[in-house]
Amino acid sequence: MKFGIYFAYWETEWRGDYKAYIEKAAKLGFDVMELSYAPMPGYSEAYMQELRACAKANGITLTAGYGPTADQNISSSDPSVVANGMAFFREMLRRLEKMGIRSIGGGLYSYWPVDYSKPIDRERDRAIALKNVRELGKEALDRGVDFCLECLNRYEGYLLNTAKEGVEFVQEVDVPSVKLLLDTFHMNIEEDSMPDAILTAGPYLRRLHTGEANRRVPGQGGLPWNDIGRALRAIDFQGDVVMEPFVRAGGTIGREIKVWRQLVDKVDEGSLDHDALRALQFSRFVLGRQ
Numbered sequence: 001m002k003f004g005i006y007f008a009y010w011e012t013e014w015r016g017d018y019k020a021y022i023e024k025a026a027k028l029g030f031d032v033m034e035l036s037y038a039p040m041p042g043y044s045e046a047y048m049q050e051l052r053a054c055a056k057a058n059g060i061t062l063t064a065g066y067g068p069t070a071d072q073n074i075s076s077s078d079p080s081v082v083a084n085g086m087a088f089f090r091e092m093l094r095r096l097e098k099m100g101i102r103s104i105g106g107g108l109y110s111y112w113p114v115d116y117s118k119p120i121d122r123e124r125d126r127a128i129a130l131k132n133v134r135e136l137g138k139e140a141l142d143r144g145v146d147f148c149l150e151c152l153n154r155y156e157g158y159l160l161n162t163a164k165e166g167v168e169f170v171q172e173v174d175v176p177s178v179k180l181l182l183d184t185f186h187m188n189i190e191e192d193s194m195p196d197a198i199l200t201a202g203p204y205l206r207r208l209h210t211g212e213a214n215r216r217v218p219g220q221g222g223l224p225w226n227d228i229g230r231a232l233r234a235i236d237f238q239g240d241v242v243m244e245p246f247v248r249a250g251g252t253i254g255r256e257i258k259v260w261r262q263l264v265d266k267v268d269e270g271s272l273d274h275d276a277l278r279a280l281q282f283s284r285f286v287l288g289r290q
């Protein structure tokens with residue numbers, strides 16, 4: 001089990017000084033730094049190499065997350081939207097390989113946040129997503145990238161809400177690079193039992209996002225972390241446990257994640273770093289027993 005954190009914890013926009021975050025992750029003792037893919041289409045080839053070298057020099061594994069926009073939706077019934085999305089993802093896979101990022105996760109099979117003012121045709125969209133995820137999964141396999149489908153709560157997604165639905169989908173896709181990303185925040189809304197969901201995901205689980213029910217850092221709320229840890233050890237989880245706390249209101253992140261109030265007393269960098277370090281120590285002990 002490797003332990004990481006999502007850079008967005010410190011930010012209110014989906015971008016930042018990624019080299020500084022890699023150095024911060026190393027300094028705090030993390031194994032993994034998760035970055036948003038959002039700014040990466042604009043990176044030069046030279047900068048992508050620099051990012052890769054920076055991670056290597058700091059002993060940090062990079063992972064990436066992304067929420068496709070409505071015009072990148074590969075489950076759309078509009079073929080021109082799908083064509084745009086497929087081209088976007090092909091370029092993404094090329095860039096990830098270049099940066100040495102071996103794992104991309106999120107609601108990659110749909111778009112985010114979903115506009116629920118429009119009608120939803122779940123079966124139709126699922127079939128379209130299945131075909132296109134399979135095609136991209138083969139390309140991801142060639143690039144050495146794992147394509148991790150995140151199961152999202154009902155308010156943020158409608159195709160994969162539970163681990164069981166995720167496993168059924170991934171089994172139908174049947175390409176080894178296509179795996180699952182579970183997130184304790186979403187599981188807390190959708191699953192009967194978090195440990196059972198982890199056992200259900202079993203070998204398909206590649207990444208686990210962690211955070212309390214209100215998205216504070218692990219250890220500052222009431223989720224069943226001991227049971228979650230037992231389940232991870234029962235499936236011999238070798239993937240990445242990435243905490244994904246959101247505690248700051250404001251900006252695009254505050255609006256899209258719906259953080260309407262500051263969830264901690266202090267959000268200065270030192271206080272956030274301190275909470276992250278405590279949560280890392282808690283996670284290594286309770287989940288990884290290291």
Ligand SMILES: [Mn+2]
Pocket residue numbers: 150183209244
């Ligand atoms: Mn997540």
